[in-house]
Structures are given as structure tokens and as C-alpha cells.
Amino acid sequence: MFDAMRIEIINTGSELMLGRVLNTHQQWLCRQFADRGYTVNRQVAVDDTGPAIEGAVCEALGRAELIVVTGGLGPTSDDRTRDLIAALLGKKLHEDSSVVAHIQDYFTSRRRPMPASTLIQAMVPENTQVLMNAHGTAPGLVMEPVGSAGIACRLLVMLPGPPRELRPMFSEQVLPLLRDRLPLPVPFVCRTLKTTGMGESQVEEKIALSLRALTDGGMDLGYCARIGEVDVRFVGRGVEAQRSVEDAERIVRGILGPLVFAVDDEQLEETIVRLLASRKQTIALAESCTGGAIADRLTNVPGASAVFLAGLVTYSNEAKQKFLGVRAETLAQHGAVSEATVREMAEGARTATGADYAISVTGIAGPGGGTPEKPVGTVWIGVASAAGTIAQRRFNAFDRETFKNVTSQHALDLLRRQMHGAA
Amino acid sequence: MFDAMRIEIINTGSELMLGRVLNTHQQWLCRQFADRGYTVNRQVAVDDTGPAIEGAVCEALGRAELIVVTGGLGPTSDDRTRDLIAALLGKKLHEDSSVVAHIQDYFTSRRRPMPASTLIQAMVPENTQVLMNAHGTAPGLVMEPVGSAGIACRLLVMLPGPPRELRPMFSEQVLPLLRDRLPLPVPFVCRTLKTTGMGESQVEEKIALSLRALTDGGMDLGYCARIGEVDVRFVGRGVEAQRSVEDAERIVRGILGPLVFAVDDEQLEETIVRLLASRKQTIALAESCTGGAIADRLTNVPGASAVFLAGLVTYSNEAKQKFLGVRAETLAQHGAVSEATVREMAEGARTATGADYAISVTGIAGPGGGTPEKPVGTVWIGVASAAGTIAQRRFNAFDRETFKNVTSQHALDLLRRQMHGAA
Numbered sequence: 001m002f003d004a005m006r007i008e009i010i011n012t013g014s015e016l017m018l019g020r021v022l023n024t025h026q027q028w029l030c031r032q033f034a035d036r037g038y039t040v041n042r043q044v045a046v047d048d049t050g051p052a053i054e055g056a057v058c059e060a061l062g063r064a065e066l067i068v069v070t071g072g073l074g075p076t077s078d079d080r081t082r083d084l085i086a087a088l089l090g091k092k093l094h095e096d097s098s099v100v101a102h103i104q105d106y107f108t109s110r111r112r113p114m115p116a117s118t119l120i121q122a123m124v125p126e127n128t129q130v131l132m133n134a135h136g137t138a139p140g141l142v143m144e145p146v147g148s149a150g151i152a153c154r155l156l157v158m159l160p161g162p163p164r165e166l167r168p169m170f171s172e173q174v175l176p177l178l179r180d181r182l183p184l185p186v187p188f189v190c191r192t193l194k195t196t197g198m199g200e201s202q203v204e205e206k207i208a209l210s211l212r213a214l215t216d217g218g219m220d221l222g223y224c225a226r227i228g229e230v231d232v233r234f235v236g237r238g239v240e241a242q243r244s245v246e247d248a249e250r251i252v253r254g255i256l257g258p259l260v261f262a263v264d265d266e267q268l269e270e271t272i273v274r275l276l277a278s279r280k281q282t283i284a285l286a287e288s289c290t291g292g293a294i295a296d297r298l299t300n301v302p303g304a305s306a307v308f309l310a311g312l313v314t315y316s317n318e319a320k321q322k323f324l325g326v327r328a329e330t331l332a333q334h335g336a337v338s339e340a341t342v343r344e345m346a347e348g349a350r351t352a353t354g355a356d357y358a359i360s361v362t363g364i365a366g367p368g369g370g371t372p373e374k375p376v377g378t379v380w381i382g383v384a385s386a387a388g389t390i391a392q393r394r395f396n397a398f399d400r401e402t403f404k405n406v407t408s409q410h411a412l413d414l415l416r417r418q419m420h421g422a423a
Numbered sequence: 424m425f426d427a428m429r430i431e432i433i434n435t436g437s438e439l440m441l442g443r444v445l446n447t448h449q450q451w452l453c454r455q456f457a458d459r460g461y462t463v464n465r466q467v468a469v470d471d472t473g474p475a476i477e478g479a480v481c482e483a484l485g486r487a488e489l490i491v492v493t494g495g496l497g498p499t500s501d502d503r504t505r506d507l508i509a510a511l512l513g514k515k516l517h518e519d520s521s522v523v524a525h526i527q528d529y530f531t532s533r534r535r536p537m538p539a540s541t542l543i544q545a546m547v548p549e550n551t552q553v554l555m556n557a558h559g560t561a562p563g564l565v566m567e568p569v570g571s572a573g574i575a576c577r578l579l580v581m582l583p584g585p586p587r588e589l590r591p592m593f594s595e596q597v598l599p600l601l602r603d604r605l606p607l608p609v610p611f612v613c614r615t616l617k618t619t620g621m622g623e624s625q626v627e628e629k630i631a632l633s634l635r636a637l638t639d640g641g642m643d644l645g646y647c648a649r650i651g652e653v654d655v656r657f658v659g660r661g662v663e664a665q666r667s668v669e670d671a672e673r674i675v676r677g678i679l680g681p682l683v684f685a686v687d688d689e690q691l692e693e694t695i696v697r698l699l700a701s702r703k704q705t706i707a708l709a710e711s712c713t714g715g716a717i718a719d720r721l722t723n724v725p726g727a728s729a730v731f732l733a734g735l736v737t738y739s740n741e742a743k744q745k746f747l748g749v750r751a752e753t754l755a756q757h758g759a760v761s762e763a764t765v766r767e768m769a770e771g772a773r774t775a776t777g778a779d780y781a782i783s784v785t786g787i788a789g790p791g792g793g794t795p796e797k798p799v800g801t802v803w804i805g806v807a808s809a810a811g812t813i814a815q816r817r818f819n820a821f822d823r824e825t826f827k828n829v830t831s832q833h834a835l836d837l838l839r840r841q842m843h844g845a846a
Contacts, residue, residue: 017463019454020647020654023446026468031442040440041475045449045466052464164822224443231443285736291722292715295736299714300824302790310742313708313718313734315727319776323733323746353742367725399587401723 005182006152007033007040008064010056012071012081013161014047024163025070032170037188037237038066038178048078057085061145061153066182068174071161073138075117081158082123082141089145091125096139099130103137131173136165142177155181189241192233193252194262196413200225203232203256210251219244227402228409229268258420261413268412269297275419276307276357283415284355285311286324286345288336289363289379293404294411309353314345324348324360337362337374339391346384346391357419358384359411363396365403377403381411383418390418428605429575430456430463431487433479435494435504436584437470447586448493455593460611460660461489461601471501480508484568484576489605491597494584496561498540504581505546505564512568514548519562522553526560554596559588565600578604612664615656616675617685619836623648626655626679633674642667650825651832652691681843684836691835692720698842699730699780706838707778708734709747709768711759712786712802716827717834732776737768747771747783760785760797762814769807769814780842781807782834786819788826800826804834806841813841 009029015021023045030040041064046052053072060067072081086093099122107114121138124130131140138160145153157174159166195203200223208221215221220235232252236244253260262271276283285295285308295311298304312323317336320326325348326341334340345360363379370376377397383390392414396406432452438444446468453463464487469475476495483490495504509516522545530537544561547553554563561583568576580597582589618626623646631644638644643658655675659667676683685694699706708718708731718734721727735746740759743749748771749764757763768783786802793799800820806813815837819829 015647016449017453017466018457019450019452019463020457022450026439027442027445029442030440034441034443039470040442041470042479043440043468047462047464056465224438287715287718291727291731292710292718292734292736293722295710295715296719296827299716299736299738299788300827302823304714305738305792308714309739310746311715311734311736311738312746313715313722313736315722315734316732316776319733322775323735352745353739365722369728400725404719404723 004039005066006064007038007066007068008060009040009043010053010060010067010069011043011045012048012053012056012069013045014049014078016045017047025166028163028167029068029070029170032175035190036175036178037184037190037235048072048080050080050084053081053084054088057088061088061151061156063152065152065154066178067153067156069156069158070166073121073141073158073160075115075120075137079138082125085143085156085158086125089125089143089148091127091143093123093125095119095122096124096130097122098132099124099139102132102139106137129177131159131169133160133165134168134172136160136162138165140169140173142174186238187236187241189236189245190233191245191249192231192264193249193256193260194264194266194268195230195232195256195259196228196261196268196409197259197417198230198256200230203230207232207252207255210255211248214244214248214251217244219248221248227405228413258417261416267297267301268409268416270301272412272416273298273301273304273307275416277303279419281356282307282309282354284309284349284353284358286320286349286358286360287311287313288315288320288345288361289365290361290404290408290411291315291365294359294361294408297408297412309355310349312349312352320345324352335374337364337378337380339380339393342380342382342391343384343389346382346389350384356385357415359415360384361407361411363394363403363407365400366397367400379403379407379410381407381414383411383415385418387418390414427462428489429487430461430489430491431483432463432466433476433483433490433492434466434468435471435476435479435492436468437472437501439468440470448584448589451586451590452491452493452593455598458613459598459601460607460613460658471495471503473503473507476504476507477511480511484511484574484579486575488575488577489601490576490579492579492581493589496544496564496581496583498538498543498560502561505548508566508579508581509548512548512566512571514550514566516546516548518542518545519547519553520545521555522547522562525555525562529560554582554592556583556588557591557595559583559585561588563592563596565597609661610659610664612659612668613656614668614672615654615687616672616679616683617687617689617691618653618655618679618682619651619684619691619832620682620840621653621679623653626653630655630675630678633678634671637667637671637674640667642671644671650828651836681840684839690720690724691832691839693724695835695839696721696724696727696730698839700726702842704779705730705732705777707732707772707776707781709743709772709781709783710734710736711738711743711768711784712788713784713827713831713834714738714788717782717784717831720831720835732778733772735772735775743768747775758797760787760801760803762803762816765803765805765814766807766812769805769812773807779808780838782838783807784830784834786817786826786830788823789820790823802826802830802833804830804837806838808841810841813837 129142222233224231350358360382366376552565647654773781783805789799
């Protein structure tokens, strides 16, 4: 269709190469680009020594139209990116008064003294655009290296390393610049539908044929399996992009119905809080083996306090009895991991809190505690509401943290489907 | 001292370049190498098309002694790493009967039919060592490319992409091979002490001078600031390595005392569970603004059920009264975010569960809910025990998830210090 622009990301920092920190920039930046029709071709991480950074930048300059370099813009002696790249491109540095003013404001407004070394961040290469840092002191820098022999790079963007500085700077300042200076040759539309309740190949079997006309017409269709979720992603390019993506969404929603729970980046816990808030309903939790993981997810959503009353993490049998009113006979007769117990837990949490809905979970996370009848991974999930109580058995035989993730996903989804009358 | 070996990591996968998945291999592999005295010089991620993989591998072959390539060893059409690298090095592929047997066993033991396409994973390049995959079907592959013109690479290791396959294969099979074929020229010892309660520069001020003799003698000393933690890392090389690292640990423990909470990779929640278990004591939680995050962390530790009785996530005032016995007058007079309330929460949780210790947390996570007197980020933390109840005010003005992380760290650390009689 058209020649795609070449994009490379260079992450600098010795802490990356020593494995002291996780590089979240790669995924975040690649996703930002991909959702707007740009594809990153290569990502490189190197330590913050001169030869390593110079080597990576030199290679990229010769072949990529857009280069994003992260890290090394701060005030300390190992922040060398700015100086090294200016030198590579033969640019002198000068003090930029707008950056000086920004840094001074930053410290004044926080009533902190300004270390003198901080002002080194105001040194800017010639002919370089400054991106002010709303959440820190190091500015982003944008250069246009193309013109010299052997240089393909039209835009070189340097961004500060901390994610809470880099992310807003990229969204608010780099993306508009990208649209302006390196626009896509044709319109681009991308949408992701998030589904639960079926595996990747099942989802594909159900929908692929019905989307054939659209994919034959050039729309891209992709699947991504996650923990307890499958993403279905449509990408349209050209004048028909918007229409084909909308047609695809309508077709898939028609086939999968309530299995589609959200669009694009919404998490399942956000869906739940949004649904409950819109209905002015409330929820309580009775967690055993998930150990607070469901409460943690729900309370990550701003505004959760309007719908979430209480979570009772009843790890011991005594706690199940005391806080949820589970009967001693039930525990003795059926055990803590049983349909009878999970039902009493959900009903007990709902009664004790007066919530409209209560989720309960009891199971064996492992690595210990399994038996031949109830092996590690066995879990019961319950949902109590005015419509009655439902219970579901699952077998999630994974390591402990994956078990908690998968099980919390199953539990939130059981509630969601019950709220849709589809459980 | 000596020329370090050059190591490069190549991660393949189009899902990486589209930002659909997070690349955890980089940090994990870099850390594994660093802790054993090897430093990774470069990490590259490329999509799984032929030219991208060939380009990255060719560049690395010419300059790195050790190359680790991840991903692309599976049975599907986009798994091309094995074929591409064999072709680059001019090696023919043949079916390896031990891998065929392993794959057949894998499916038989799981009582699943074996898809015919799976056997493509048994195709192995000539003169290549096979690493059996204990958790999947794709074997790892080890080649020794050195010998041809322009090739510096002595060991090229291909590993399967899924972390739960890659990690044990690396630890159990690649590390011994590394020690055998690419040994370090001198002994190497590395140890990390994890501390809480002080910032990075404070820690440095306290200890750097006392370690001067050791660092002057060649021991490396590094700091890494994390959420509510500062790591202090000692690296010794040569015949004195073991002794200098041990001396350094003794000196730092002498200065920082109970601020040192763990060695190497132990998490604070693991320290807490270990301490409680060794004393045969128990714990309960009363969480408001952390919303179950502390319970979630504690229950990530295998064996937590021996010490953790219950966590009460009391988001609403009604829940604080009902489950923890916080008095209505206390809430009316002091508010939910107050010293009086946090004390009653901790004492209420301890009384209701009979636990030896109870932690309580109440605060304003934001983004909404702040007032001029109690702005977003305000938080009270309490610990109740037989020794009485202590309470501490903190101001953690961050985004919602960071607030929960930092606050849970502060809360666990307050308990830890109380257990040491040092709060």
C-alpha cells in the first residue's frame, strides 16, 4: 500500500542493563505508536556510557526517519544523552532562558531550594525545539538531523526517563508534533474489543468468517490472549478505515454479545465500577484464596468508593464464621473450598454490608494445601444478589500470583455477566 | 582489571513492537547475568519478520561473545528464529529424536492429542546442543558460531519466549553452561542489602565514608532507590571478593541496624511472613485507602495462611463501625482520616480476630476527596499489639496506584520495626 516510516526507540541507562529496573517505556511507547498507525521497527537498550549511546544513535540515524531516545537528560554526571547527541550532530549547546525560568518556578512552587547543578538541564543544542516538562525539570528535546550525508532521520526526540514525566510529554507534545511533521499517508483507525469467557481460537472460530469481507477488503484483524481475556483488534487504513472498523465492531458485538466487556484500554475492574455507578448499586467482597487481589483491583479505579462498601479477606475458617456468618457445620461437612461455603460467604458478605452484590472466592492457591480430591488450583466463585446466589467451580492450576490474577478475573467476570443477566 | 565479555540479548516478536505485551525478559535476564558478574551490553527487540531478525543477529555475531535470542521457536508460521539463524550460519536442520520423544511425552502425560505441526520444534541445526524444555515443547538451542570470518560470537543461545519456560531453562541449563564455557577471569561476589526508612542520599551519607577503605580497594558500591526502599549493592571481584563483601555487609548493618530488612531479592512482605512464622505469631489487617493492597501483598507469599488471619477492607464508614468497632463519635468528631480512627481500626481488627498484630490504614488516595486540612495523599497508619498501639501520619501525594504502593510499604515497615522494638 505505502512505504511505512521507520521508527526506532533507544532506551539508555545502566540500571536497565544491570536488570535493576523494568523497562516499561518499550511497551508504552510502542503501543502509543501502534494505536495511531505507526509501527516501531526496533528498540534498543544500552548503558549510559558514551560509546554505547553513540553507537546506538549513529546506527539509527542512518536508517530511521524517527528516533526516540529516553533517559540521560537529568542533572547528574551519568546523564550524558543530551551532550553526546549534540556532539554527534555537531551542535553547540546554549543556556535556554525559558528552561531556566521553568526550573526556577518548579523549585519555587514546591518551596524547595534549587541545587545549582540542576541548571545544566537548561543547556539546549542549537536549532532544537524544547518540550517543557510539566512533572519535572528536564525538558524534552526535538532535533531535525536530516540533511547531512548518510542521515535518514527527520526527527530525533529525546525524552526524560521517569515514566510520569515521559508519558504526559509524549501524549501532549510529541504526538501533535508527529501528526504535523510526519503525518500518515492515509487515514488510520484502530479499535480493540475486549472479551472474556472464551479462548483465543474459539473467538477466532466464531467471528473470522463473518469478518471475511472486511479483511478481504484490507482491514487487519488481530487477536491477543491475556489472562482471562482475549483482545480482538481491528485496524483500518484508507478512506474506508472508519466505516470498516465500525462495521467490524457491530458484527463482532452481534456474534459475541455480552462476552465483549470493554473497548480499547478499559480494564474489567473499571467496567464493573462504571456499571455499578451508573446503576447506583454497591458491592462487597468475601475473598479467601485471592487474598485481597479483587479488592485491590476495584480500589485502583478512581471513584470506587461510591460503589465499594467493604472487602472481607477471610483467610482463616474462624474469620469466615465471624465476619461472614459461614456455619461451622458447613465448613466441617463440606470444607472451606466447597460450593456450600462459597454460597454462604457471598450471602454473608451481602447481608453484613447491605451491598446489592457480593462476590465470594474460596480455593487452593498453592503451592501447598492440595489434596487428591481438591488439588492445587481448585476454586469456587460465588455471586449473591437480589436475583439469588450463583456459584461456579474453576480449576486454575498456575503459580500463586497467576492463580490470584486469573481467579480475580473469573470472579469479576461472573459478576459482570450476572449484572447483564447472562451468567 | 580485565576485558569484560560482550553480551547481547535479542528479543523477537511482533507483539513486542506493537506494544501488546511487556518485555520482562530484559530485566530478568540482565539481572541474572549481573548477579553472576556478567554484564549485558545491549538488548534489542525486533519484530518476527526475516530481515529484522537477520539484521539484529548479524550485527551481534560480529561483536558479542555471547548472544541470547528469545522467542520464535514455537510451531506456528511466525516462529522463524530457528530457521533464520541456522540459515545465517549455514547449518542444515535435522529431526532430533530426543526432542521428538520429549514432545510426544509432553502430550501423552497431559492426555492431549499431539498436533502434527508440533514436531517442527524437533528440527535442530547441525552441531547444536539441545536444552530440553521442562515446561513446554520448544527446546532451547545452543550453537558455537565462532570460527567463520568476522564472527566474534562463541555462544549463541536460543530460548523459548514464554517466561515460565525460559526462566527455569536459563537457571538450570544455561547458567551451568556459562560457568563452564565462558568462565569469569576472577572470582565475583555480589550482595544487596535492602533498607527502608531513609532516602537514597541519606543512606549514602551515612555509610559511604565507612566503606571508603573497601571501595578504594576495588569493591563496587551502588544504590538503587525504589518505592519506599533503597537497595545497597556491593560487588567484589578477585581473591578478596568474598571478604570485602562480607566486611561491607557487617559495616552497613552496624550503622543502619534495623533499617536493613532483607538480603538480595526478599520482598518486605516475605520478611514479615518469615518473621511472624518464626515467632508463631499472627496478623490481621484493617485497610481503608490501600483497598486490599496490603492483604494482596502478604498473600502473595507462600505459607501466608499460617500467619495471616483476616484483612478487613473497610472502605465505608459503616464497615469501619460494623467490622472494626470504630465508634460513630470518633468518626463524627475526628473524621475517617485521623489518628483516633486509625487507632480504633487497628485495635478493633486485633480484638475481632485475636491476632498478635494488626495494621490499620486510612487516608485519601485521590484523585478526589481532598480538603485544605486533609489534602490528597494524607494517610494515617497504625499498628496494634500486646505492646500497645502506635500511629504515624504520612503524606504520600502520588497517583492512586503509587499511593497504594508507597502506603502499603510504609505500613508493612511500621509493623516490621514494631516487631523489632524499633518503631
